Amino acid sequence: MREELRSAPIETKRLNDTVAVLTGRLTECEGRFGVLNKRVITLETRLTTEKVDNASLIAEIDRMKSELNDRDQDLLLTELEVTCIQEQPNESLLHIIGTVATKLGVHLDEQDIVSVVRMGRVLDVSQTSALPGTRPIVVRLARRAVRDRLLEAARVRRGVTTEGMGLPDKPGHFF
Structure with missing residues (x-):
């Protein structure tokens, strides 16, 4: 039992070292997660902006088609x-x-x-x-x-x- 008690501090130190390594890796993963989260937010923002831009482009194309049709009709007169x-x-x-x-x-x-x-x-x-x-x-x-x-x-x-x-x-x- 004494031997086990003497080896307890060594085991505790080894356990603390393992926890420290795991904590470092967890911190590194949190950092990567933060970067990925920012990228996802940026892409989502860009996607919604492009949808608005696409809608405005489609509306502009429809307006131009209508204008061309009106001009063609005027020429036919x-x-x-x-x-x-x-x-x-x-x-x-x-x-x-x-x-x-x-x-x-x-x-x-x-x-x-x-x-x-x-x-x-x-x-x-x-x-x-x-x-x-x-x-x-x-x-x-x-x-x-x-x-x-x-x-x-x-x-x-x-x-x-x-x-x-x-x-x-x-x-x-x-x-």
């Missing part, structure tokens, strides 16, 4: 489409539109026209369709009032044909 006029090689669309306006009884100056193009892919004239080579002509006018005058004249003169317009094909109705 000055456009006019003329169909069923045969396409010819080296044609002058500006001259054709001027002739169409004259045929409808509307005076159309060159400065009233912003652009004139045939829309769609180029059709093969050798096709055996009913109307080969009749891509529509799209005219963008400078003012909506000119477009409205042309549309009103076209309504009044529904039966007008291409006769006398100087086109090489046989006369036919245009719309």
